[in-house]
Amino acid sequence: MDSSVLVNKFTFLLFIFFTNYAQSKTPVAKQKPSALFVFGDSTVDAGNNNFIRTPMKSNFPPYGRDFINHIPTGRFTNGRLVSDFIASYVGIKDSVPAYLDPSLTIEDLMTGVTFASAGSGFDPLTPTLSSAIPLEQQMEYFKEYKSKMEMYIGKEATVDLIKRAAFMLSAGTNDFIVNYYGLGELVSQNMYPNVSSYQEFLFQNIEQFMKELMNEGARKIAMVGLPPMGCVPEVITLNRDAALNGRKCVEPMLTVATDYNVRLQNKLKAMQTSETKLYYADIYTPILDMVQHGQSKLGFKEVSTGCCGSGYVEAAILCNMNSAICDDASKYVFWDAVHPTEKAYYYVFTTVRPVVDTVLNDY
Numbered sequence: 001m002d003s004s005v006l007v008n009k010f011t012f013l014l015f016i017f018f019t020n021y022a023q024s025k026t027p028v029a030k031q032k033p034s035a036l037f038v039f040g041d042s043t044v045d046a047g048n049n050n051f052i053r054t055p056m057k058s059n060f061p062p063y064g065r066d067f068i069n070h071i072p073t074g075r076f077t078n079g080r081l082v083s084d085f086i087a088s089y090v091g092i093k094d095s096v097p098a099y100l101d102p103s104l105t106i107e108d109l110m111t112g113v114t115f116a117s118a119g120s121g122f123d124p125l126t127p128t129l130s131s132a133i134p135l136e137q138q139m140e141y142f143k144e145y146k147s148k149m150e151m152y153i154g155k156e157a158t159v160d161l162i163k164r165a166a167f168m169l170s171a172g173t174n175d176f177i178v179n180y181y182g183l184g185e186l187v188s189q190n191m192y193p194n195v196s197s198y199q200e201f202l203f204q205n206i207e208q209f210m211k212e213l214m215n216e217g218a219r220k221i222a223m224v225g226l227p228p229m230g231c232v233p234e235v236i237t238l239n240r241d242a243a244l245n246g247r248k249c250v251e252p253m254l255t256v257a258t259d260y261n262v263r264l265q266n267k268l269k270a271m272q273t274s275e276t277k278l279y280y281a282d283i284y285t286p287i288l289d290m291v292q293h294g295q296s297k298l299g300f301k302e303v304s305t306g307c308c309g310s311g312y313v314e315a316a317i318l319c320n321m322n323s324a325i326c327d328d329a330s331k332y333v334f335w336d337a338v339h340p341t342e343k344a345y346y347y348v349f350t351t352v353r354p355v356v357d358t359v360l361n362d363y
Helices: 003-025 082-089 106-110 135-153 155-163 173-180 185-191 195-215 233-238 240-244 251-271 284-298 342-361
Strands: 036-040 166-170 220-224 277-281 302-306 332-334
Touching: 036 082, 036 135, 082 166, 082 342, 106 135, 135 155, 135 195, 166 195, 173 185, 173 195, 173 251, 195 220, 195 251, 220 342, 233 240, 233 302, 251 277, 251 284, 277 342, 284 302, 284 332, 284 342, 332 342
Parallel strands: 036 166, 166 220, 220 277, 302 332
Antiparallel strands: none
């Protein structure tokens, strides 16, 4: 056989081999969720409170100072929330809009919204303290959403949309800070004389809410744990010993949060079904890490006061256009006396990203 023919055959075989090898190494694109639906409190409220009568609003400067076009949307921070970063990361949309925003288009609705309301919680008493939207009503809004989508795209397509969507639930902090240890203390501590019994009450409500979500078609639900509540600037300020002792975190509140988070993880494991997957998102560890080590390894300058006003008590209407504002919010863990900055939220996102990847791998 002619040597040139042998060379050509050999070259052809090499081409086939390397083509197949390259194709085998080409990553298969992961299927992304059809939408992201969010429930909870101010950590994931993108502006629903703008459209109800409540003092818990943030649709005015300096809130939103570092958001797109510097617009105060009703997010309780200077920029984006963890839910916004997640939506962008999975390729759904750049940010998750508020369901009650009347300007939303069908395209906005189809890829997900947040039903969350600043001031809400798992205890029905909690949202009444600030006239927030209870989780029960957030569920009703979700059912209303489904009815709207059935009119737009049909029932079968809506069922498929919900089935392929991801769900996120972030609440609980207000139940302790505002309710059990705050404004609702007389009622809550009379009904639940120890914090363990109160936690059990909250878990009953969580289980009821999660089961209803499952009944409505949710198949992938991520549940966010409690943050280190004792490190919130306002909590430190209102605790005399912590405020006068170098603004250290309030240790008993940290214990409450860690106990709650362990019990929550056990609850989620017990509720897992063959149809629905439940995921736990830890925000306690990254926030505590920023507070304890942010100055030494994460580039933060201030970890125990907010960027807005004195940083000790200002939040919502107390953080306003007349408040003094820090020059660079990226140097602060907290934007106001309660809520993290966009940079802090982004750091939290980077630490929960493995959970997001797990969700994506389950599609």
